[in-house]
Amino acid sequence: MKVLIIEDEQELSDSICQYLADENFLCEVAGTFDAAIEKICLYDYTCIILDINLPGGSGLDILKELKRNNKTDGVLIVSAKNSLNDKVYGLKAGADDYLSKPFYLPELSARVAAIIRRKTFDGNNIVSFDELQLNLQEKTATVKGKVIDLTRKEYDLLLYFISNKNKVISKNAIAEHLWGDDMDLAGNYDFIYSHIKNVRKKLIQSGCQDYIKSVYGMGYKLSYQIAPE
């Protein structure tokens, strides 16, 4: 799966590349408007991460160019301009999603994964990790065919973890994913802890491994241990 990162800040595109590379994405980077236009004309990408402010032009024009050429690449707009207008305009122009800077890489990764799922697995709404299967349509989780009774937040949390498997996700990133950034929960992580505790309990009760590990109070990580005890 090829992902194009159109972003003028090389440091940022490097980080995104590095993070996404582990998810079996093949990342390419375009740092300017012209380079981006050239790349989208020559190749097809599963997903394009698009910055609005670019040297040489606006990311929105790239989006229009894509639509004019009837390209079906998924587009995630990433912009420092955290304004509703930009968001509305971008989504109207055919972008699939919008994320404002500064974002969390797990969030970006999850959004990219969601776009790719929508674009590529038509009709197939199952995301799986080891024995765990999530049905995106019905928003349910099953282990070995048995449904786990999850709340909406717990389901979101599991999907977020699976989209970022084997990655350490910080508590802040989890909080922002579940509650959005406008609730201002700074410093209050107790309820994240209780949510994760519940998910883990439910997973263990349904007979699968304790996939979610705490990482030194920094965050959590979903991983599969090859040799379970």
Added chain:
Amino acid sequence: MKLLEKYNRFNLLSTIAVFILAGVAFYFALHFTLLRQMDEDLMIEQREISNFVALHDSLPLPVVVKDQQIIYKHATQPFKHKKFETIKIPADDDDYRQLSFSIMAAGKWYNVKVLKSLEGTDIITHSVFLITICTILLMFIATFIINRTILKRLWQPFYHSLDILQHFKVGSQQRLQFPATGIDEFNFMNSTLERSTAKALQDYNALKVFTENASHELQTPLAIIRSKMEVIMQGENLSESQFAALQSASEALNKLSRMNQSLLLLTKIENEQFASKSTVETDQLLIKKAAQFKELWDDRQLQVHLDIKPVTLHVNKELVELLLNNLFSNATRHNYNNGEIFISLDKQGLTIGNTGNNTPLSKTHLFQRFYNPSNSSTSNGLGLAIIRQICEASGLTVEYDYTDNKHLFTILF
């Protein structure tokens, strides 16, 4: 005190003082002059008597003249000098001016007293007094009318400028225009006001642009730092202390990023980027927001009392959501576990109260940017500034009160 009132007071007081002084002076001068005149008349009378005596060596027969009496008396002791004095005669109400002298007639000394009534002089002095009083009264009325009409008209441009200035708001972007007045002083004042308000606007805009640019420019570096930290976090061989350091750095970064977003939001509201208004069912929005916060409240065992009546407002929906977010976050963050939150909404307004720190907050500083009395590390001191800014932009008023150990924030519609 108003300018005109003050001016009137000075003006009237000094006019009255001058008039009274002038009246008194005039009264005495007139009195003195009239007495001198009277004394001269009496001396003419004396001369006539002396001439008669010199001619006939006998006293003339007293002639009855109105308001005049001449009395002769044998004198054992003649007056050494002639003497003027004012006396009262019991039979008559009026004062009399009397000249006493002695004269020798037919070898005998006679004491002569010539009296003239002062009635005429009294009438004149009374008239003067009356005229003075009338003039003062007229002066009062005249000053009043002059102030009412002419002075008011003269000062009209000044009050007009004052009125314009009163409606000046530095955030409104409206440059002040003062009309030409035709009076140099007012023109000078107006041009000075125009210049200084324009400067204030310019400075304000420069500050706003700076905040906006600074926040914008900060976003990319913040994004880079955060992404780099998340990349580092994925490292296989990190020690616990390295994770702890990463965690601290990440929290500081979050705070910075949140502050930056708040500043951006403030400039956006100032720039009227939330101008589009619609009819918002505030009660529904409030219930939805409360549901979002429920988890957070349950987690801290906060008791929430909701008293919500249907209210619709014509406002920007996004701003109201932000307002509720900030109010709710505030009431939650500055609460203690097992505390209480009171939310009531009706046609008059929205009140959010919470238990918390038992000291009232300063009403004057509360809504200022970066005011953080508790020095709480989880708050950046911008929440209340945002609340006020949103209220100002939406035409609402926000008030703070501390009663019954509750911090109350009221948004008046």
